[in-house]
Amino acid sequence: MDIPYTVQPRPDTGVYNAKVGMWLFLASEVMLFGGLFSAYILLRVAAPEGTWPHGWLSIPLGTLNTLILALSAVTVLLAWAACKARMFDRYKFFQGITLLLGVIFLGIKGYEYHDKLTHYTVVLKDGRIADGHWVSATPSEVVLKGEFVAERSELADRRGRAKAHEEIRLARDQVQKMQVYGPAYNTYLALYFTMTGLHGLHVLGGLVVFAFLWGPGSRLWKTDPDRFTNRVEVAGLFWHFVDLVWIFLFPVLYLT
Amino acid sequence: MQATSPAIPASTHHPAHHPETGFWRTYIFSTDHKVIGIQYGITALCFLFFGFLLMLMMRWQIAHPGEPVPIVGPLLAAVLGDVAARGVMSPDLYNSFGAMHGTIMVFLGVVPLAVGAYGNYLVPLQIGANDMAFPRLNMMSYQLYFLGGIVMLTSFFIPGGAAQAGWTSYSPLATAIPTDGQTFWLIGMVFLITSSLLGSVNLITTIIQLRAPGLTWMRLPFFVWAQFTASFLLLLAFPPLETAGILQLMDKLAGTSFFLPTGLAIGGKLADISGGGSPLLWQHLFWFLAHPEVYVLILPAMGIIGEIIANNTRKPLWGYKSLVFSVLMIGFISFLVWAHHMYLTGMGTRISAFFQTTTMIISIPSVIILTALLISLWGGSIRFNTPMLFALAFLPMFGIGGLTGLPLGFSASDIHLHDTYYVIGHFHYVVAPGTIFALFAGIYYWFPKITGRRMNEYWGKVHFWGSLLFMNLIFMPMFVQGLAGMLRRMSDGGLQYSAAKVPGVAGALSGPILGLNNFILWAAAGLAIAQIPFIINFFWSIAKGQPVRSDNPWEATTLEWQTPTPPPHGNFLKPPQVYRGPYEYSLPGYDKDYVPQNQPPG
Numbered sequence: 083m084d085i086p087y088t089v090q091p092r093p094d095t096g097v098y099n100a101k102v103g104m105w106l107f108l109a110s111e112v113m114l115f116g117g118l119f120s121a122y123i124l125l126r127v128a129a130p131e132g133t134w135p136h137g138w139l140s141i142p143l144g145t146l147n148t149l150i151l152a153l154s155a156v157t158v159l160l161a162w163a164a165c166k167a168r169m170f171d172r173y174k175f176f177q178g179i180t181l182l183l184g185v186i187f188l189g190i191k192g193y194e195y196h197d198k199l200t201h202y203t204v205v206l207k208d209g210r211i212a213d214g215h216w217v218s219a220t221p222s223e224v225v226l227k228g229e230f231v232a233e234r235s236e237l238a239d240r241r242g243r244a245k246a247h248e249e250i251r252l253a254r255d256q257v258q259k260m261q262v263y264g265p266a267y268n269t270y271l272a273l274y275f276t277m278t279g280l281h282g283l284h285v286l287g288g289l290v291v292f293a294f295l296w297g298p299g300s301r302l303w304k305t306d307p308d309r310f311t312n313r314v315e316v317a318g319l320f321w322h323f324v325d326l327v328w329i330f331l332f333p334v335l336y337l338t
Numbered sequence: 339m340q341a342t343s344p345a346i347p348a349s350t351h352h353p354a355h356h357p358e359t360g361f362w363r364t365y366i367f368s369t370d371h372k373v374i375g376i377q378y379g380i381t382a383l384c385f386l387f388f389g390f391l392l393m394l395m396m397r398w399q400i401a402h403p404g405e406p407v408p409i410v411g412p413l414l415a416a417v418l419g420d421v422a423a424r425g426v427m428s429p430d431l432y433n434s435f436g437a438m439h440g441t442i443m444v445f446l447g448v449v450p451l452a453v454g455a456y457g458n459y460l461v462p463l464q465i466g467a468n469d470m471a472f473p474r475l476n477m478m479s480y481q482l483y484f485l486g487g488i489v490m491l492t493s494f495f496i497p498g499g500a501a502q503a504g505w506t507s508y509s510p511l512a513t514a515i516p517t518d519g520q521t522f523w524l525i526g527m528v529f530l531i532t533s534s535l536l537g538s539v540n541l542i543t544t545i546i547q548l549r550a551p552g553l554t555w556m557r558l559p560f561f562v563w564a565q566f567t568a569s570f571l572l573l574l575a576f577p578p579l580e581t582a583g584i585l586q587l588m589d590k591l592a593g594t595s596f597f598l599p600t601g602l603a604i605g606g607k608l609a610d611i612s613g614g615g616s617p618l619l620w621q622h623l624f625w626f627l628a629h630p631e632v633y634v635l636i637l638p639a640m641g642i643i644g645e646i647i648a649n650n651t652r653k654p655l656w657g658y659k660s661l662v663f664s665v666l667m668i669g670f671i672s673f674l675v676w677a678h679h680m681y682l683t684g685m686g687t688r689i690s691a692f693f694q695t696t697t698m699i700i701s702i703p704s705v706i707i708l709t710a711l712l713i714s715l716w717g718g719s720i721r722f723n724t725p726m727l728f729a730l731a732f733l734p735m736f737g738i739g740g741l742t743g744l745p746l747g748f749s750a751s752d753i754h755l756h757d758t759y760y761v762i763g764h765f766h767y768v769v770a771p772g773t774i775f776a777l778f779a780g781i782y783y784w785f786p787k788i789t790g791r792r793m794n795e796y797w798g799k800v801h802f803w804g805s806l807l808f809m810n811l812i813f814m815p816m817f818v819q820g821l822a823g824m825l826r827r828m829s830d831g832g833l834q835y836s837a838a839k840v841p842g843v844a845g846a847l848s849g850p851i852l853g854l855n856n857f858i859l860w861a862a863a864g865l866a867i868a869q870i871p872f873i874i875n876f877f878w879s880i881a882k883g884q885p886v887r888s889d890n891p892w893e894a895t896t897l898e899w900q901t902p903t904p905p906p907h908g909n910f911l912k913p914p915q916v917y918r919g920p921y922e923y924s925l926p927g928y929d930k931d932y933v934p935q936n937q938p939p940g
């Protein structure tokens with residue numbers, strides 16, 4: 083029993099099944115991220131004046147990642163074009179590059195996460211607030227590299243501010259509250275981790291599919307190149323969507 | 339393809355060329371849309387039954403607050419422990435049962451039955467396809483649904499029990515309850531949502547791509563249109579709830595404050611959270627799904643009713659085109675009405691005017707559909723078999739449900755009615771004697787195709803009249819209670835607000851109003867008894883029902899009846915070619931009063 087139009091397009095609709103399926107799936111993905119972006123807008127608009135963080139993320143790293151994804155959008159297209167032109171080695175080459183770019187993207191993202199998850203704000207019992215990166219800790223002492231501030235609100239806007247490198251030693255018994263820059267820190271970081279985390283999972287999912295199509299899945303090329311080309315195309319569609327989401331995430335989280 | 343001998347079930351005439359796969363591949367990990375449809379159907383019926391039992395126990399509790407639940411009380415105490423000490427339902431347990439009743443009925447019962455089972459089994463047959471577009475994805479959808487169900491059921495037995503914050507799971511309450519039930523609920527929902535998404539991608543692709551040659555859009559049976567639109571609603575409305583679920587899960591597990599406002603106090607103590615979240619955000623995301631979701635519940639039901647009415651009036655459906663356009667219009671507008679569930683949040687007159695207007699507009703296509711189905715009866719020579727009785731009852735029952743929705747759609751009257759039993763009455767009229775009657779009708783109607791045997795007519799009618807009577811006895815009094823101001827979700831059934839407890843207070847609930855709780859309890863027990871004939875009839879007929887004499891026992895026109903009975907893997911003996919519309923009944927100039935869609939002209 084063969085299901086029709088798995089490879090050749092249906093004449094009156096002009097597409098093959100998997101492509102319709104992918105477009106529909108992407109429509110639902112638009113709604114998924116649409117829900118997230120609406121949440122972002124609502125929460126940001128409702129935030130009290132002057133509390134929304136600015137300049138908390140590294141714009142150079144974000145820009146680099148944007149370029150990486152943009153480049154991968156090109157290579158994924160070239161990989162598909164190579165399949166269409168029946169040039170399997172070229173396909174392997176470009177798909178390999180795409181994979182590599184995706185992995186680098188995730189690596190950079192991981193580095194950014196690490197940077198946040200080693201960053202602390204410490205409220206002391208005398209009311210002072212220390213903010214900086216974790217250096218070391220003993221049962222009696224915490225050492226950070228950072229600065230003291232008088233008010234939390236001073237931490238909100240960090241645009242154009244030089245990084246503080248002063249080493250701060252804090253006695254444990256003076257510490258009232260110690261907060262890591264994780265999702266629970268504030269609404270901005272909660273959104274940052276959730277949105278980029280969900281996006282990262284999509285990147286990962288795309289990479290798993292690409293790895294399959296690059297490795298074991300590419301055996302299909304020998305028996306049914308048309309079908310294989312379709313798979314590459316559909317995976318590529320998904321990848322373009324993932325890129326597109328990043329194009330929105332980048333300004334929303336890094337630049338504004 | 340007609341079988342000849344009346345004595346032998348038609349199924350034995352067509353030794354379905356079943357693949358030489360073993361039991362597991364044929365029945366459990368099957369990729370055949372019909373097997374998957376049946377899996378959905380059986381699982382969903384079990385969940386419906388379970389959800390119904392939860393409700394029976396709750397009705398006992400609100401009619402007799404603090405008294406041990408009869409029959410199952412000791413079992414509850416033994417299995418659930420403290421929350422059901424001595425067999426008495428504690429408020430916590432009541433809340434769990436309430437939340438899970440709603441969740442199970444909607445997400446594990448009606449939707450999987452209406453879309454998962456009916457859509458899967460019938461849509462490929464009705465469009466003349468040999469299977470769904472993505473058979474393996476189809477199997478995965480069912481498995482995810484099953485897993486989601488398991489997660490939900492497991493949550494009853496964890497410490498603290500299942501989720502307690504209603505099927506709507508409003509934050510901050512849902513997050514603040516210290517037990518893990520809500521976490522299980524959210525994880526279960528993520529499974530269910532993913533399952534629905536994959537299922538709807540599959541169904542829509544199938545309808546777009548696999549229609550038989552000649553089966554143009556305007557020749558599709560109304561049922562297919564209904565499934566098509568319902569699938570689009572699932573596809574586009576569910577993801578925002580998935581977003582909301584993920585955010586609430588973050589609130590629960592990662593300590594974020596997406597839905598938790600600044601200054602939130604839990605149990606009199608300021609919560610240790612960053613704050614800055616918005617409880618209303620949850621409500622918006624939830625209802626953005628949940629309003630379209632109610633149309634996911636009703637559209638497939640309307641589709642089923644359309645098929646059965648056309649078949650049993652032996653007439654084309656009246657106004658096929660307006661039916662189709664109304665369904666599509668409902669689909670679009672249902673994305674624009676969600677905040678009519680939130681008038682009480684004080685959204686301001688301009689926004690509420692918008693949602694009041696859209697809510698009134700969406701009733702127009704609903705009324706058109708109902709009217710077209712009603713007019714279809716006109717002048718028909720109606721066959722009053724069991725499926726048709728359920729279909730006929732659907733019309734007024736859905737009518738009552740829809741009409742009682744109108745006062746809810748105006749913010750002025752809704753502020754009085756919101757969160758009362760009136761709302762419960764409203765939506766149960768649309769879903770229980772509405773959608774569930776349609777689902778019953780469909781079971782009686784397609785049973786011969788699936789099993790090769792008919793269900794017993796006499797017991798079918800007993801089931802019908804009993805259900806119709808008790809459904810109304812249950813839900814009609816709720817309007818009265820709601821208008822008198824009785825709130826929903828109270829584990830004592832309103833006792834604390836009764837005139838007996840707070841004498842002299844204006845608006846306290848009178849004795850007769852509270853007494854209706856007891857009335858409803860016994861009506862619910864009656865409804866339970868009325869289902870016994872169905873259950874016995876169902877199983878008995880699978881084994882011993884009267885065998886059908888042909889592949890098309892109802893003399894229907896649509897393609898699912900032009901297959902062997904039951905349809906083999908791959909469905910049609912040869913790929914069908916379609917020549918005509920879906921309801922060519924009683925055409926002049928033909929010797930029979932029906933012309934199947936695949937009968938060549940002339």
Ligand code: HEM
Nearest residue numbers: 632635636678679701704740743744746747756757765768
């Ligand atoms: C056709 C006209 C309809 C109108 C004007 C209407 C209007 C409304 C309104 C305004 C509410 C909110 C009431 C409140 O919470 O205060 C409501 C609740 C509800 N409606 Fe309808 N409705 C209609 C049809 C339907 C249909 C067809 C279904 C389902 C098949 C449905 C299912 C529900 C459910 C489940 C709720 C309650 C949700 C909850 O709060 O738990 N309604 N309806």
Ligand SMILES: [Cu+2]
Nearest residue numbers: 629676678679
């Ligand atoms: Cu609604």
